[in-house]
Amino acid sequence: MGKLERRRRLGADLVTAELATAGLPRPVWRPWGFLRERLTMMGIGGRWAVILPPLLWLLIFFLIPLIVVIKIAFSESVVGQPPYMPLLTISPEGDVQMTLHLSNFIFLTQDHLYLDAYLSSLKIAAISTILALIVGYPMAYFIARSGDRARNILLMLVILPFWSSFLLRVYAWIGFLKNNGVIDNTLEALGVQHLIDGLNVALAPLGWAIPPLPWTMLYTDFGVYIGIVYTYLPFMILPLYTNLVKLDSALLEASADLGARPFRTFLSVTLPLSMPGVIAGSMLVFIPAIGEYVIPQLLGGPSTLMIGRVLWDEFFTNRDWPTAAAVAIAMLVVVVVPLMILQRAQNAVVER
Amino acid sequence: MLDKPEIAADARPWRDPEAKPFVKIRDVTKKFGDVAAVNNVSLDIFKGELFCLLGGSGSGKSTLLRMLAGFEDLTAGTIEIDGQDMAGVPPYQRPVNMMFQSYALFPHMTVWNNIAYGLKRDHLSKADIEARVAELLHLVKLEGYEQRKPNQLSGGQRQRVALARSLAKRPKLLLLDEPLGALDKKLREETQFELVKIQETTGVTFIVVTHDQEEAMSLSTRIGVMNQGEIAMIGEPQDIYEFPNSRFVAGFIGSVNMFEGVVTEDEDDHIRIRSAEAGGDIYVSHGVDCAPDQILWWAIRPEKITLTREKPEPEFPDANITHGMVEDVVYLGDMSVFQVVLESGKRLRVTKANSLRGDPEAISWNEEVWASWSGAAGSVLTS
Numbered sequence: 218m219g220k221l222e223r224r225r226r227l228g229a230d231l232v233t234a235e236l237a238t239a240g241l242p243r244p245v246w247r248p249w250g251f252l253r254e255r256l257t258m259m260g261i262g263g264r265w266a267v268i269l270p271p272l273l274w275l276l277i278f279f280l281i282p283l284i285v286v287i288k289i290a291f292s293e294s295v296v297g298q299p300p301y302m303p304l305l306t307i308s309p310e311g312d313v314q315m316t317l318h319l320s321n322f323i324f325l326t327q328d329h330l331y332l333d334a335y336l337s338s339l340k341i342a343a344i345s346t347i348l349a350l351i352v353g354y355p356m357a358y359f360i361a362r363s364g365d366r367a368r369n370i371l372l373m374l375v376i377l378p379f380w381s382s383f384l385l386r387v388y389a390w391i392g393f394l395k396n397n398g399v400i401d402n403t404l405e406a407l408g409v410q411h412l413i414d415g416l417n418v419a420l421a422p423l424g425w426a427i428p429p430l431p432w433t434m435l436y437t438d439f440g441v442y443i444g445i446v447y448t449y450l451p452f453m454i455l456p457l458y459t460n461l462v463k464l465d466s467a468l469l470e471a472s473a474d475l476g477a478r479p480f481r482t483f484l485s486v487t488l489p490l491s492m493p494g495v496i497a498g499s500m501l502v503f504i505p506a507i508g509e510y511v512i513p514q515l516l517g518g519p520s521t522l523m524i525g526r527v528l529w530d531e532f533f534t535n536r537d538w539p540t541a542a543a544v545a546i547a548m549l550v551v552v553v554v555p556l557m558i559l560q561r562a563q564n565a566v567v568e569r
Numbered sequence: 570m571l572d573k574p575e576i577a578a579d580a581r582p583w584r585d586p587e588a589k590p591f592v593k594i595r596d597v598t599k600k601f602g603d604v605a606a607v608n609n610v611s612l613d614i615f616k617g618e619l620f621c622l623l624g625g626s627g628s629g630k631s632t633l634l635r636m637l638a639g640f641e642d643l644t645a646g647t648i649e650i651d652g653q654d655m656a657g658v659p660p661y662q663r664p665v666n667m668m669f670q671s672y673a674l675f676p677h678m679t680v681w682n683n684i685a686y687g688l689k690r691d692h693l694s695k696a697d698i699e700a701r702v703a704e705l706l707h708l709v710k711l712e713g714y715e716q717r718k719p720n721q722l723s724g725g726q727r728q729r730v731a732l733a734r735s736l737a738k739r740p741k742l743l744l745l746d747e748p749l750g751a752l753d754k755k756l757r758e759e760t761q762f763e764l765v766k767i768q769e770t771t772g773v774t775f776i777v778v779t780h781d782q783e784e785a786m787s788l789s790t791r792i793g794v795m796n797q798g799e800i801a802m803i804g805e806p807q808d809i810y811e812f813p814n815s816r817f818v819a820g821f822i823g824s825v826n827m828f829e830g831v832v833t834e835d836e837d838d839h840i841r842i843r844s845a846e847a848g849g850d851i852y853v854s855h856g857v858d859c860a861p862d863q864i865l866w867w868a869i870r871p872e873k874i875t876l877t878r879e880k881p882e883p884e885f886p887d888a889n890i891t892h893g894m895v896e897d898v899v900y901l902g903d904m905s906v907f908q909v910v911l912e913s914g915k916r917l918r919v920t921k922a923n924s925l926r927g928d929p930e931a932i933s934w935n936e937e938v939w940a941s942w943s944g945a946a947g948s949v950l951t952s
Binding site: 465467468470471472473474475476477478481485486489490 | 674686
């Protein structure tokens, strides 16, 4: 008798023995067992049971709306309710006809407003990301190098702004940035005007001049940079911090031991090893900044061209849903492409 | 005979009171809060030495090493290296390099770049750097591994890269923090000899921190045993093993049998100790600085005791012999370890080399035996 067969026999014997001793079967209500049975019957095993809820969530709240937007982007604008033509039409003869209108996308390339808005959005997002990196890196470094207790407090302070409304905080900046606002008044009270006058005398031969107070900061690109850097700074600091806190201090000591001054150590050891954090933080700032609407709307000037505002105007002012949808799809592509490039760069860094 | 370079192990400069030490540590104390990690340590280390700082965890050996490298400030005292006071000199300006316990290889750089790192900081020419790195790769037998990253190397290879990197700048003094700690036993033994060989060929002064007494014994010209932030004893490996100065040192290095006793005879050429634990008198055939009726300790190494079934004729009347029963025998291949219970209840550890193959006459479990030793076999310890 083969080994396997013997084992089977043994199993069968055990089962019969169990049945014999069990007496009357007592029905027990096992909700999880029941659910599992049903799910297994439908072909959903343990792994699928875990993946299914997020999958359904994404399907319902992300993929279907996206398909709706794509559908609108390919339809024709009309004055009516809804303000676009259906994609599928059924003729009186019963033929189903689908008309894809590429005109919305072609229109995007014809009117330079859209291209300008894309490029301007990319520029503003890129500059904001660099500024956030310059401000955030030293902060993350300092937090990572401070003692355990101080570190927790500092991290808390970084996250603290999230406890109040984003809109409210951006509004507060208006009070700071406006003419004769908090910043202007403080500078004036400190006598900075005299300093500017003095500097302007020195700079005059070079043909440069610093504008006199009060400075116009609100409703300019500068205001938008301030707003984006301020709002997205925690997204830069947190990934950088988690990266820098893992940095082995023995590596820094080894670098110093081999004759590198602190700044050299930073360039050769700390910075390259923190690249995954730099990339993650930059991605978290850059990508939402491209499509930012509220900050340029509240702090930006009429000349601040960002794709989020164009999209808003297209939807609510022009009521041209197909063009707005086309702008949204194009923006998605513009965002996804740099995201993929960054993702690839990050993988390359991690592999190294 | 082969010509050997003049090395500290042969010249023994520490025996010459006129010799000028290379590293001079004077009254160095390091406190973390109220706790003194290193307490009033003074130490001279000579050029070309391979000095081991030996101690358990928390003995302050690593802290002392980090102070030499400049990673920790001194609370009190001075450190001089090659006649230069190191106070206020940052690590990157010291003529010292360190090999870290975890090796601290830069994970984002190749082996070549790791070794060249220190050389680049000296702004050497490209050709000089290439020549030096090639030389070092040859020294540590890692030719062909230039373009590997540290995570593509085995533990032993990483250890050799770390050694090459720390030697690259030709430091006057090399500090090694548990250099072999992360290697397995076999590799460790091989690497010990390599390390000594490299030290002898380069002539660099090595200070090695280790908790492994076997490693310290086999590597060093001298050992400094540290205990609770203080130096317990400094000496050549033989001195440390055969002539420990305290119960701590005797117990820390190797295994030892220790008996408490009282001095009954104190002559210039011998002393006699009565020890109830040893079950008789201990006759020490040399003078010892002690007084009659003084309580002291006597320590003997397991290999210096002879076990016999028959009572041997004692060398000295009624001394250096005791009776017991073999409680346990551990066969270790090259030797066997016997545990003998004396009549006092004290357990005696005795080792015997297995010079015969499968000796049928070997002493075994539950046998009554006599243990005896010579007059100079043990050390008298007063502290």
